[in-house]
Amino acid sequence: MAGVPGCGAAGQVDAAGVALKRRPGLHDGRDAMGMAEYDVVLLASFAQVEEWRKRHAQERSRGLFAQTVTTFNAWMMDLWELHGDGRAVVDPLQRQTVMQAAFERLACEHAPDDLAAQGADGAVGMQVASMHAADGADAGRCAGNRNGEDGVVSLALSPGVMKLSARCARDAAGVPAFERAVDLACAGNVPTELSVREALLLKGVGAYRDMLQGAGLIELGHVVAYLARHEREVFARPLRVLVNTGAPCDWHMEHLFESCSNLSVDVQVAQGAVGRISHGVALRFGFPSGRYAQAALVAQHVRALLGGERREGAGTAPTVVVAAKDPLSLYKQMEPELAGAGVQVCVQAQVPFSSTDFGRQLLSLCRVLQDEGDAWSKADLADALLPPFSGMSRRQGLQADRGLRADRLVAREAALASLRIASDTFSQLEEIAQDPEADILLGVFEQIAFGAPGRSQAWRMEQLAAASAVRSCTAAARLVGAGMAPCVQALRDAAVVVSYECVAETPQDAGRVVVTTQAAAAQMGLGSCDCLVLCDLTSEDYPVADKDDAAATLFGKLGLAANESALSRARCTFAMLMKLSRGELLCVRPLNDWDGNPTYPAAMLQELIDSYRADPTADDDVDDVFGLPDALRAGLLERGEELLFANASAASAEAVQQRACEVPRRPIGQVAPDRMSAVAVERRADDGRAIGFSPSPSQVEAYLDCPHKWFAQSRVKLEDLDEGFGALERGSYAHAVLQEFYCAFQALGFAKVAPDNLDEARRVMRSIAESVAREQFDLEPGSGRYVPTSQMEQREREACAKALVGYLDFEARFLPGFHPAYLEYRIDPERGVQYAGHPFIGTVDRIDVDDRGNAVVIDYKGSVGYAHEIAGKSAQLPGKVQARMYARAVERALGLNVVGAFYVSYGEKHAAAGAFDSRSIEAAHLPNMKVERSCCAAEDPWGAIDVEDFASLTFATMLDRTEQLVAAAMQAMAAGKVDASPSSSDSCAYCPVTACPKRGA
Ligand code: SF4
Missing domain, CATH: 3.40.50 (Rossmann fold)
Incomplete structure (x- = not known):
């Protein structure tokens, strides 16, 4: 055309x-x-x-x-x-909803049964087996679009395809050339000039057209075509x-x-290039040196302009229109400064539906409901639990979220059921999220938006606009008999119009500023403002290149050439903008972009400037920085970016940030005196009785590793909210299996695993590993249970069980003269054991004894290494101290002669490390162990009290020295010292304190 x-x-x-x-x-x-x-x-x-x-x-x-x-x-x-x-004429949201529904229905009608499934990206494949080229079998055209099967072509229902289809319907519905192509495609033919996929797309548009018709809706393009057909009556x-x-x-x-x-x-x-501005309108230019300075430049100019106008006693308060690429962001920057000056500022912009509170909560819940299978995101549900649209307070929402995250087995249905009981409002939101018929309940949420305390009027309007968008989509879905899925697709890409207005705190009737887009400003009436400020006039923000996209290609093939180029469109908009202001036009071009790279003027700005030059091709009549001829330099505005605070608050260059209050900066590791009691927490017995300060051996060990890391993990609790499936849970499982194994094995009459009973031990271990794995599912959420929820995790659990069976080979050779006598032995306050001057409370994994009254303490680990060995350990580098603490506590609790404190690995590599008395244990009885690195001296050296190296002391003296350093650590802990002081470079490896200045030091 x-x-x-x-x-x-x-x-x-x-x-x-x-x-x-x-x-x-x-x-x-x-x-x-x-x-x-x-x-x-x-x-x-x-x-x-x-x-x-x-x-x-x-x-x-x-x-x-x-x-x-x-x-x-x-x-x-x-x-x-x-x-x-x-x-009724369809609106954009209804168009998107019905288009999605039409394509989905078409896909289901044409798909073989196995193709109804969604693809990996969530797109539904639309396959049409009966598509023929209109000019006969155009094998080349069809082959290029095949999906591997003869004659079968698919079109993924991606958001891009939906947008393209909607654009076709909006721009070309009712246009004869387009309608002819749609009719051909609907008849199963590929129009000569189109590819098969393009024809499929048109077939979808045809299905949309039919669906609209059945629903009592119509495209504006079809309205025009209808009126044209009935021209004699119309x-x-x-x-x-x-x-x-x-x-x-x-x-x-x-x-x-x-x-x-x-x-x-x-x-x-x-037509033609942009010309000069009308007589009587002042033309000015502003050049902030970068993006960060633009808002301040505009705010300063507007403030000066409005203040001056009112003082001269003009009849009505002047109006300034500011057109920007991102009006909302510019408004937020300028609003405090202008409102403080008594200027009324408002913004007209669009925000994504998903960024409104109501939109975000609804879409999050929709994602939870639409996720396939068991894979659903608790993080999505967490969003839906926030006030005000969940009906819960913030505290209730967070508690519900924590409860759900702490239970990795909770099913989606169970989670939703519990939330429905907790909040009627949540269940109403859920109804809206899954049924278009439930949109009558939107009124509930509109009432919530109206009544939400502490919210601005603009916020309320934004939520109402979001609710209205939902209503538009659900109304269309109801009309075409679709579910909620097409509505959700449409809403994901939808934008809602927002309009914020800031009323000055001390109204001075200084004037009114409207911040909007260029396109919206161009629609305003001629001469409707006193000053127009055009911001962001760079080539990057306002390019004039014609789009060469799929829609343009399709229209071109159908003979629908664009009636205007991007350049002519830009000229048209600019021509309308130039007629907007009665008094002044200020053109603002940031000289550099956000990254500090130089910008180029927008084409329209350049044409405007050139219209004032005798020879636009000359290069000697403009300055190098601004590209302006002398005639246009009058009243030029500049603003540098170095005024960080003033620019950020769009204030005058002299503005200085006021200090609201002084908060003393506490060095890392220093706790406020009034919070000190939260560091050294008193321990309580199971019956609630106060026991006094008595940190567990694992707490002491963590504190010795790095006090601040311990503080972050144990007191601030920086760990994840979600119930995990990692080393901690694997360790709990392995400990339970090993304990039950020896209970069961010894009940069969075996004192210890030995080479001659290894087969029986393996059989028992396999059985116990399975039964304990089953029992894990009965344990309380958050108790450290090891519960796989996927195939991958199940395999991980099986690998752990296999490793435990394999561990028995090591166990059969480890300390053959000893046998397990105590399993999970609890030393509680009733035993009256004191350690390092405090009551000792703890549970020893295993205590093995021999016939001579000797004992060894065994602590199970997933792996062992340098930190567990006594070699190289000292008061400065204490290493792992738990087993050594247990050794001394067991001596006091049971009166045994403890001769070894071992860490034994049940993980992939079965080995041991620790400390032992070389006079009581033979090296040959310690397989898979670097004996020389865990062996204590036979006798104390001269002057042992000053010896640093623990390994050069006897086992008993080493335990004494360990107790001393633990006593010092407990004293520091009780005093609230939590400085960042890693005992080794390994300490920082898994530390959650990411901003620690000592990390890696
Ligand atoms: S990063 Fe290192 S020094 Fe800092 S708290 Fe963590 S472990 Fe301590």
Whole structure:
């Protein structure tokens, strides 16, 4: 479609660069008063309509009687109401919803049973086996689109495909060339000029068209086509139409004007490069050195402008319009400064539906409900539990979240059931999330938005807009009999219009600032503001390259050439913007982008500047930095980026950040005196009785590793909320298996695993490993249970059980003269054991004894290494101390002669490490052990009290020295010392204190 016949020849060009195109045979359309000869005047926006009406009503004695002034869409809707069949015109959200539903239904109808499944990316495959090229079998075209099966072509229902389809429907529905191609595709043929996938897409659009029809909805393009078909009734008498939107006619307009012989049309379009600004309007330029300085430059100028105007006593408060690429962000930066100056500021912008509180909570819940199988995200559910739309307080929501995360076995249904009981509002949100029929409940959430305490009016409006978007989608889904899935797809990409207004704290009626986009500003009425500020005028923010995307390709193949280029569109918008201000136009170009790279002026800015130059190709009449000729440098505004605080708050350059209060900076590891009691916590017995300060051996060991790391892990508790399936849980499982194994094995009459009973031991171990694994599922959530929830984790659990069976080979050779006498031996306060000056409480994994009254303490580990060996250990580098502490405590509790404190690995590598008395234990009885690194001296060296190296002391002296260093550690712990002091470089490896200055030091 090349254009409206007869409209191709441009008429004269007026001062503003506007050309009048007209059909031959028509008079020029202007009467003595200008536009009175037109029956219909079509403008770009209702704001322009209003402004036109006012202007022309004043100019003309008979007012606007018998003249229709409106927008094209509104004109079509009015005519549709009079002559149409009663169907409602679809809105963008309804279009997306119905489009998604239509494609999904088509996919299900055509898919073989096994293709109804979703793909990995969640897209549904649409396969159509009966697609033929219209010109016969075009094997080449079809082959390129095949999915491996002859004649079977698929189209993934991705968000991109849905957007493309919706754009086709919006821009080209009802246009004959497009409709013909859709009809062909629906009949199972591939139009000659299209690929098979493009034809599939059109087939989907055809299904959408049919679905709309059945639901009593209609595209605006089809409305236009209908009116064109019924032109004799609709346009019964000749009408003269002026299209004064500034842009060329779109395809719908062209189709109507071409089809209706009773319509004589003149089109006014902006042509040629941007020209000079009207006389009487001041042109100024602003150059912040970077993006960070732009808001401050604009705020300062607006503040100076509005203050000055009011002092001169102008009748009404002036209005400033600020057009920016991201109006919301600019508004948030400028609002405090301008509101403080008594200026009323408002913003009109769009935000994603998903960024509104209601939208985010609803979509999170939808994700939980729509996740396939058992894989559902508790993090998504956590979002849905936040106030106010969950009906829970923040505390209740967090508690519910913690409870769910601490139970890795909780099923989605069980979780949702518990939340339904906890909150009626949550169950209502859930109903909305899964059933379009439940949108009647949206009123509940609108009431919540109205009544939420401490929220701004703008926030309430934002939530209402989000609820309204949901209502639009669900209404469409109901009409076409679809579920909630198409609504969710549409809402994920939806944007809602937000409008914030800041009322100045001390209103001075200084003026009003409206922050919006260029496109929205261009729709405002001519001369509707006193100053227009155009921000972000860089080539990056306002490119003029034509898009060469899939839609353009498809339209091009159908002969639907774009009526305007990106450049002409930009010129058209800029031409309208230039007519907006009565007093001043300020053009702002940041000289550098966010990364500090130089920017280039937007094409429109450059054209504006060039219009003031005698020779735009010359390079000696403009300065190097701003690219301005001398004539335009008057009143130039600059702002540097070095004023960090002033720029961040959009304040004047002299602004200094006020200190609200002084918070003493505490060095890492220093706890406030009033919080000291939270460090050294008193221990309590199971019956609640106070025992006093008595940290467990594992706590002491962690404290010795690094006091601050211990503090972060044990007191601040920086660990994950989710119940895990890691080393901790594996350790709990292995400990339980090993304990039960020896109970069962000794009950069979075996004192210890030995080479001659190894087979029986393996049999028992296998059986115990399985039964303990089953019992894990009966344990309380958060108790350290080892419960796999996936195939991968199940295999991990089986590997652990296998390693435990393999461990028996090592066990059969380890300390053959000893046998387990105590398993999971608990030393509680009743035993009265004192250690390092405090009551000792702890559980020893295993105590083995021999026939001579000797004993060894065994602590099970997943692996052993340098830290467990006594070699190289000293008061400065204590290593692992648990087994050594147990050794001394067991001596005192049981009166045994403890001769070894061992860590034994049941993990992949079966080995042992620790400390032992070389006089009592033979090295040959310690397999898989670097004996020389765990062996204590036979006798103490001279002056042992000053000897640093623990390994050069006897086992008993080494235990004494260990107790001394533990006593010192407990004293420091009780005093609240939690400095970052790692005992070795390994300490920092898994430390949760990410910002520690000592890390790696
Ligand atoms: S990073 Fe290292 S020094 Fe810092 S707290 Fe953690 S373990 Fe201690």
